[in-house]
Amino acid sequence: MEQLGIGARVQHPHYGRGVVVETASEFYTIWFKTPNTAKSIAKEYTELQVLENAGETGNSGNLSLADIEQALDNVLTQGCMSFNWCRWQQNGMKEHWC
Secondary structure: OOOOOOOOOEOOOEEEEEEEEEEEEOOOEEEEOOEEEEEEEEEOOOOOOOOOOOOOOOOOOOOOHHHHHHHHHHHHHHHHHHHHHHHHHHHHHOOOOO
């Protein structure tokens, strides 16, 4: 099987479609939508079908699941603050809450 990078889209016979969120020396961590969870899948697993390979394939510079969760938290926090800032300006309030 070809080396997969972060963001690669795959099809697992049991878990369905998934996205690689982390790579290690012997395993991929893949987020599957159907069971709504991440699973460690051996790189030698031959039943994993590659739908689209994307991202880096080496170990350096890869993001972990924790990195992705932190980035998502930052985006949601900034979005909340922007939303409330817009409400603050529209309503002429002196303070806003997130």
